[in-house]
Amino acid sequence: MLYLYICKKNLINTAMYLKKLLSLLIIFITSSTLFAQCPDPSNDSTPPTAVCQDITVQLDANGTVSITAADIDGGSTDNCGIASLNATISSFDCGDLGANTVSLFVIDTNGNAAGCTATVTVVDVIDPSIVSLPSTILLNNDSGACGAVATWTEPTSDDNCSGSSIAQTAGLANGAEFPVGTTIVTYTATDSSNNTTVESFSVTVTDNTDPTITCAADQTASATNGSCDAAVTVVAPTTDDNCAVTVTNDFNGTADASGTYPVGTTVVTWTVTDASNNTATCSMNITVTDDENPTIDNIPADISVNNDAGVCGADVTWVEPTSADNCTGSSIAQTAGLANGATFPVGVQQLLTQLPMLALILFLLVLQLL
Secondary structure (H helix, E strand, O other): OHHHHHHHHHHHHHHHHHHHHHHHHHHHHHHHHHHHHOOOHHHOOOOOEOOEOOEEEEOOOOOEEEOOHHHHEOOOEOOOOEEEEEEOOOEEEHHHOEEEEEEEEEEEOOOOEEEEEEEEEEEOOOOOEEEOOOOOEEEEOOOOOOEEEOOOOOOEEEOOOOOOEEEEEEOOOOOOEEEOEEEEEEEEEEOOOOOEEEEEEEEEEEOOOOOEEEOOOOEEEEOOOOOOEEEEOOOOOEEEOOOOEEEEEOOOOOOOOOEEEEOEEEEEEEEEEEOOOOEEEEEEEEEEEOOOOOEEEOOOOOOOOOOOOOOOEEEOOOOOOEEEOOOOOOOOOEEEOOOOOOEEEOOOOOOEEOOOHHHHHHHHHHHHHO
16 A cells, blocks of 8 residues: 555656656747747847838829838748838829839848838829710701701810810811701810710700791693593692701692592692691692583484374373483483473474583574474
8 A cells, every 4th residue: 555655646746747847848949949030139130031012003083192111011021020111102193103113121120121122003093074064055946047056165174183185076066057956966085094084965956947838829620521530730839948848738648739630629738847847838729620511312303293083282202311421410301392291282392401501502503404
């Protein structure tokens, strides 16, 4: 039992000794490492290792940009520690556009220094602005013109850097005559870094002048023989307007009203319309006269009969004649003598049908020759 106790106590002491020995070993190793990195601060003559990196920066709306030394530091190191980083240039403006060489100085805690250079590229990505671009311009056409002269105050350009310019890149020039309708005018501003801004406005010219139209004199034609109509070549109206026009008529919907017109009077209305739908109208009469007489068809030949028995006359009948004409609606009527089927007295009886006056005179002349 005593032996076991002594052995157990020795094991415990041995473990404690080993633990202390391990702690001393760790301290020694750590001290040795620190000594190797910074052996004696008062005798440190090792300069830091300066590492630079190239960067690109953008000018702001005021045309400036700033950097710090840390921005171009690419991971500089020192065995005793870095006290400060310093850049030779920290502010840039529009005059620095492009590549700029900037030096970085690294100073450690013992005053040892080292340096390197970085390329700082300054770029301008801000578009220029267009100042005082005109708003929409609305005009009526100039008197007698199919357009209007439009003028405006020329816009200008502005940018965070000087040297921007502006030019009109689409549309008619300032002071030109703009046609009826809408024309787009475009301006483009460009800065020294070729950043651009494009803006537009419209010029709208309204044609508020009505066209004029004058119809030709009324026309008269005779119906074609055997027809109840006539082919008429219609004289077109005369028109005038500040812009181009189209002319139509309500007879056939075209610019030429010539065609076949029926007997009677046809009113033809002409309409002139310009590109802005301004209109004017006039009317004319086309009169076709029917100068062809109607005819009597199947007029009975002279009838001779003996008197009826015991009567001083005879009942006489015949097939009624008919009329014909180049136009519909002709009629025929007995205008003299006894009626068809009546008892005619002994002697000569004349029967007349209603004809135009000329035909009636001719008929009477024939009867007198019989």
